[in-house]
Amino acid sequence: MPYALLVAAQLFGLVLVPFGLPGTWVQVAALGVYGWTSGFATIGWPTIIFAAVLAAIGEVIEFSLGGRYARKYGGSRRAGWGAIIGGIVGAIAGVPVPVIGSVIGAFVGAFAGAAIFELTLTKDWRNPELGSAVRVGWGAFLGRLVAVAAKSAVAVAIAALALVSALR
Template sequence: MTILANLSGNGGSIPARPRKRKGDILLFPFRERKVECPLFRRYNGRVFYVWLSILAVSNLLWLALVLFGLPGNWLMVLATSLFAWWTWEQRVFSGWTLMAIAMLAMLGELVEFLGGMAGARRTGASWRASLMGIFGALVGAFVGTIAFPVPLVGTVVGACLGVALAVWAVETARGAHPDLSFQRAMGAGLGQLLGIVSKFIIGVAIWLTIAIAAFWP
């Protein structure tokens, strides 16, 4: 006791540690609290949730861009990572959460990239036709976005038609039967459509992961 009194330097009494309250910012219901992040010091918990809501709404906009053939999933990852860095002291998003959404975004790109190829190969198309289908999808998406008055429809339809035409052209040049060339082209177009839809579904999973990490107690 004597040693402890000398170490305390406070007349023998050791000051009690302040009790640490958990979840000042992240727990419901809303309560007035001082935010530790320097950029949010003058704000309370309610305003911090407003910023989280703005992030969620902006991520919905990025998600919609996936259907336009744009990297909306990666924009969600980028926006969330910047918000996590901006408010790092709040620990709203852990490193595991950021890693998970980045891996999902990579998976979405892979699924879209291989969609047309997988559809073409499934119907018996050659590797050359399948690889040319990827190039055709990119060109078709670009042309469709410009040619069609509705950007969303133009991008998706253009990508599917582009991969189908590319596979059909290569298979026809190889001397395949017209019916087989058409069948393989249809398989490539359907595969591309499924790839785009799958990428959008993965984007929804990314958005839900971010929203749950932000608002779940």
């Protein structure tokens, strides 16, 4: 029964990740609870700490890739920060919309944040470079997409670590 609960918690964490929710931390917490309830017989502190490090790496990846891609698509450092801030604000603003609001909000927020922050660099407000800002926003959008995929891969690695370690 405890192993079945661990499997359910790992799957639940995997589902949370694409929605911008802390699924990897749910997985780590479930791993810790499983270790504690089993008296750390199969899951030890090194495994739990390694899973927590993976979760932290997943968070860094998630929050940095939008900004990196915005800069890769010709944006300034300011646009990179705009993508990160916009993604966070968009995810929070999208929460009231059931199921997919935070996902859509994070993608739209990253795009809008990068584009708006890039536009603030325009010296001539009567003739802004909208094409450049849209390209930078698109880069931030793609970065967010890659970030979700990368964090999902980290979540799969945590689930595999947890489930294989618990079987020992």
